[in-house]
Amino acid sequence: MHTLFISDLHLTPTRPEITAAFQHLMQHRAPQADALYILGDLFDFWIGDDDPGSFAQTIKDEFRKLTSSGTPCYFVHGNRDFLIGKRFSRETGVQLLGEKTLIELYGKRLVIMHGDTLCLDDVRYLQFRKKVHQPWLQWIYYRLPFTLKQRIVSKVKQDVRMDKQSKSLAIMDVTQAEVERVMAEYQVDMMIHGHTHRPNIHHFDVDGTEKTRIVLGDWDHELSVLEYHQDSRYCLLHQQI
Structure with missing residues (x-):
C-alpha cells in the first residue's frame, strides 16, 4: 500500500513529452496507489474552468478515469493554477484542498x-499573490470572456518570466523559520511541498525533535514522484522524460 505525491508538472500543449509522462503515470501507476496528491502547478497556467480547448479536456479525462476507477485524487492550488475551481472538481472528481492541509x-x-x-524573501511575488487572491478580483475575472482571459494570462506569463530572470536562487527558496513555524502550527514532524524545483529530503532538529521536509521536483526534464508507503518508508523517484 502506498500513496503518490507530485507537483510542478507545468503541463502545456507545447511540451507533449511531459503530457505523455503524466498520462503514463495516470494510467499505469496511479491506479495502483491508495491516493494521488497534486501539490500545485499541475498546469503551466490555468486560465479558467471554462477552457474549451482539447488540451484541457484531455487532462480532465485522465482525472475522471482515475477517480471513477476508485483512486481518490486531491489537489492543492499552486501559483500557476490557483484558478482551478469547483467546476474542474465536479468534472474530474478531484477533491480540492486548502492552501495548507493537515492529513x-x-x-x-x-x-x-x-x-x-x-x-518569505520573495517579496515581489508575495505581493502579487496577495493581489490576485482577492475574492473580488477573482469574481470579476471569472466573468470575463475566455478570449480576454487568455490575453490577460499571456501578459501575466510574460511578466512572471521576466521577474524570475531578475531573481537570485536564494530568494526563490524557502525560509527555514517559516517552515518551522508552519510545522509547529500544525503540530507535525513532516512537511511535503513543491514550488522551489529543488527536490530533496531535508532532516533537521527543532528542540530535540527530528523534523522532515520533503521537496517534490518539477517535471522539466525528468518526472519527480514521491512514493509514501504504509510502513512509513518513502522514496523520491526521478525518471528521465
Whole structure:
C-alpha cells in the first residue's frame, strides 16, 4: 500500500513529452496507489474552468478515469493554477484542498502545501499573490470572456518570466523559520511541498525533535514522484522524460 505525491508538472500543449509522462503515470501507476496528491502547478497556467480547448479536456479525462476507477485524487492550488475551481472538481472528481492541509497518512500526521508561501524573501511575488487572491478580483475575472482571459494570462506569463530572470536562487527558496513555524502550527514532524524545483529530503532538529521536509521536483526534464508507503518508508523517484 502506498500513496503518490507530485507537483510542478507545468503541463502545456507545447511540451507533449511531459503530457505523455503524466498520462503514463495516470494510467499505469496511479491506479495502483491508495491516493494521488497534486501539490500545485499541475498546469503551466490555468486560465479558467471554462477552457474549451482539447488540451484541457484531455487532462480532465485522465482525472475522471482515475477517480471513477476508485483512486481518490486531491489537489492543492499552486501559483500557476490557483484558478482551478469547483467546476474542474465536479468534472474530474478531484477533491480540492486548502492552501495548507493537515492529513493523516497511514497513522502519521503531516502537512502538505504548494510551498510558495514559505518563500518569505520573495517579496515581489508575495505581493502579487496577495493581489490576485482577492475574492473580488477573482469574481470579476471569472466573468470575463475566455478570449480576454487568455490575453490577460499571456501578459501575466510574460511578466512572471521576466521577474524570475531578475531573481537570485536564494530568494526563490524557502525560509527555514517559516517552515518551522508552519510545522509547529500544525503540530507535525513532516512537511511535503513543491514550488522551489529543488527536490530533496531535508532532516533537521527543532528542540530535540527530528523534523522532515520533503521537496517534490518539477517535471522539466525528468518526472519527480514521491512514493509514501504504509510502513512509513518513502522514496523520491526521478525518471528521465
